[in-house]
Amino acid sequence: MVSTIAARRLLSEGRVLEYPLVSLEDGRIRHIEGLSAAEHKRVAATHRFPDATLVPAYIDIHIHGCAGHDVMEASSEALDTIGTYLASRGVGAYFPTTVTSPKDETLRSLAGLAYEIGRRQEASLRGATPLGIHLEGPFLSHLKRGVHTDALLEAPSISLFDRFWQAAEGHIRLMTIAPELPGATELISHATALGVRCSLGHSDALVCEAEAGFMAGARSATHTYNAMRAIDHREPGLAAFVLDKQSLFAEIICDGIHVDPLMVRLYFKAKDKDRIILVTDGMSATGMPDGTYMLGDMQVEVRDGRCTSNGVLAGSVLTLDRGVKNLMEFTGAALGTAVAAASYNPSQLMGIGDRWGSLEAGRAANITVVSPKADVIETFLAGRSTITSERTVTSSTR
The missing domain is CATH 2.30.40.10 (Urease, subunit C, domain 1)
Incomplete structure (x- = not known):
């Protein structure tokens, strides 16, 4: 018809x-x-x-949950609800994003997500489609861990990654990693060879360490500015590297809370327009009233749009359509540019431009x-x- x-x-x-x-x-x-x-x-x-x-329908490559559900639940009910809510906000596809958890819990979630991703590829289901998994943690810096549990962080390990890869049945498509950690460049090279996009983040890296991660195969940066060594005129660090490296894709959480609008404008001026990527870093509280919610196994307090755990920012309640509007408001970006940052650009990073974007x-x-x-x-x-x-x-x- x-x-x-x-x-x-x-x-x-x-x-x-x-x-x-x-x-x-x-x-x-x-x-x-x-x-x-x-x-x-x-x-x-x-x-x-x-x-x-x-x-084009939007694509969120960094989202932990929404509508009262966390992707780590890895259940049909959770992903059905998440997919339905995301579609109402203009999102057609997303990459469910893990949070650092005990290894057994991570393996369980990866296996469940792999099943759900496979089921949705085989059936015509309404709602946004999970296309692959974004592994955020455990290969993160202790100094820039954000709310990721310190005791659960791991040194980059090919053998541990391979356990995750097998549990996920090869559905890991994006991985955040701190490039300065011992073993990080080797893991970046290994994961890149498997088709995983590696993203520099939760990192205290100096420019030389960030460059080493890029040379090993990393092609993106996770939530620019957040959980990164701050910009300094003598010791620039990862955030400055992200702004300067034109070929590097760079996420940004454009909610006005994670990044001040002035710094969003600096990011927008510095980056090639085909390398900016809007993400939400959304958690289960997205679309819900203020209260206490879970991010993985962490309690998060949500008040007036701000999500915190023990005083530290813990994800967001931003929706991608609001991020598009905010980018236009903060920077003067045209609608086409802002839309591309939520659709075409992430499709190019993730290698799905033949189907999405x-x-x-x-x-x-x-x-x-x-x-x-x-x-x-x-x-x-x-x-x-x-x-x-x-x-x-x-x-x-x-």
């Missing part, structure tokens, strides 16, 4: 198409054409968004519909609306 979406604009890979009409069939984009304003008013469309923009004929119809102010109106995953299926939308406001 063919359905159609009409909107005011379509943004993808830096191009703008006015008055698009997108034809969908069997979950894929069959055809995209630009109409005249007059044609746009007359055309019969299954879904009509007169003032809205169609953009852009809109063109032949691809899966994973589309987010946004208002002129970048509010999410609706999300289509594999051509199906995550809000409703058989109806015509006649307004771009809800």
Whole structure:
């Protein structure tokens, strides 16, 4: 069955198409054409968004949970709920992110996540799709551990990583690691050879140590500025390396809490626009009222958008659509640039650009519909609306 979406604009890979009409069939984009304003008013469309923009569905590569669930639960109920909530915020795909835990607990969670990822690849399920696992911990610096439990951190170890890899059935796709730790460059090289994207983070590295991690294969940085050696004019450290190394992708938590808007602007000016990646670092409290929640096995207090454990920031309640809006507000970024930081850029880092991050004929119809102010109106995953299926939308406001 063919359905159609009409909107005011379509943004993808830096191009703008006015008055698009997108034809969908069997979950894929069959055809995209630009109409005249007059044609746009007359055309019969299954879904009509007169003032809205169609953009690629967002991808969150760093998220611990939302809607009252932590990804470490690794259950069908948890991932179903997480996926449904993320789709409501414009997210089509995500990489469930672990937190440092006892080895047996990590192995259990990795095995459960591997099962759930495999199940969702085989079945057509609603909600955002988990595409692979982001291993954040235990190969982190004791000095820049954030809320990761100090006693559970491990020295980089190929043998321990291989245990994780086997438990995850090869679904580890991203790993945060402190490059200055003994054995880190060897592990980065080993993991990179397996197709894992390694990300420099939770690190007290000097520039030379960060460079060594990059040379070993690391291609990204985890939540820029946070849990990194601070910028110093004589001893710059990892944060400065991230800003200076143009080929390095760099996450940022754009909530105005983790990073001051001025420093977001500095990041935005320093980095190539195709290397900035918006992430949430969201935890189970995302989308929930203030209170006490769990991040792994840690209690986190959530008050007025700030998540802390023993006074230390512990993830966020940011949603990716809000991150897009904040990037525009903090830096003056155009909608297309901000959207790319949440869709195209992460797809390029993760090597999934053939399936995600852009809109063109032949691809899966994973589309987010946004208002002129970048509010999410609706999300289509594999051509199906995550809000409703058989109806015509006649307004771009809800």
